[in-house]
Amino acid sequence: MLLLWVAAGCVNELQPGGQHVSHDHQELTVSGGAVIEEWAVEGDWYVSPRLMAADGASRAGVLVSLLGEADAPLMEARVVTLDGVGDWVPLEAAWSEIDQHVAVAELGETGVAAELRILRTDVAMLDVLRFTAVVPDPELTLDDAAPIEGEVGAASAEIRSELRGLGIVTREQWGARATRCTSGDSSKRRLAVHHTVTGSSDPARQMRGIQNFHMNTRGWCDVGYHF
Structure with missing residues (x-):
């Protein structure tokens, strides 16, 4: 099972009224x-x-x-x-x-x-x-969600030494697209740990698929995370 370190992303997603939407909603x-x-x-x-x-x-x-x-x-x-x-x-x-x-x-x-x-x-x-x-989210059109050639989001911080032996992989390493999130919350101090639910011969590719699915279909600014 692959564990993934994330530095930013959607907290699931918020509907206009502020209700969290699960990644598997509808x-x-x-x-x-x-x-x-x-x-x-x-x-x-x-x-x-x-x-x-x-x-x-x-x-x-x-x-x-x-x-x-x-x-x-x-x-x-x-x-x-x-x-x-x-x-x-x-x-x-x-x-x-x-x-x-x-x-x-x-x-x-x-x-x-x-x-x-x-x-x-x-x-x-x-x-x-x-x-x-x-x-879909009206703030992000399908054209906006389309991946830019060569666009890969870089990790924003070093993984702490005590976490390096846990199999954690940075966004940069699994090839995440750059986030399009523009949250005004500057106090992000939380960790999201992802697993890919089902077995895979290439978990990084599977994660890229999930991210593109969320961004292209739901219009989200990133893969839906759990905090």
Whole structure:
């Protein structure tokens, strides 16, 4: 299990009213096997259950982990409103690295739920899929969230000597994108310890995927941290 030192980041995230939003708020996580066994079959597609969105959904995003190096599967999403369902919208790649892929779709309107479908022939390589549908942070557009070529956030402080033997890795070492957070809180003295939840042959790459998923899909200024 990889432990990660962070110098800055989102404290989960705050809604406009000041309520903390969890990193898995309005999110569905499913294995490739569960997609085959549990999702509906409609022609060439596996179709997800409806992902309810109590806070609304105007953007769909997916973080895909594959069993090996491969292109992202073909996926589409649609919004569900009180008046019915919208058209299927292709998810477009926002970030890709070997076996990790982030894809995003603007749904065209704000709904109360969303659905995802994935091409059946592409599921064989699927390890884990995380699907979210949200109204993204209005302060950060999708273009703003897109990674800048070569942009890597540097560590801001040395790791204390008593912590160096714990397997802690700096943001710089795991290749974190530079934060876009602009919090006025100048009293940050807290530590966030991350683990990547599931096993991985490359935890640093998995963390980069999670960070890009949060920033490109939810419009967050950084990966969602727990303090």
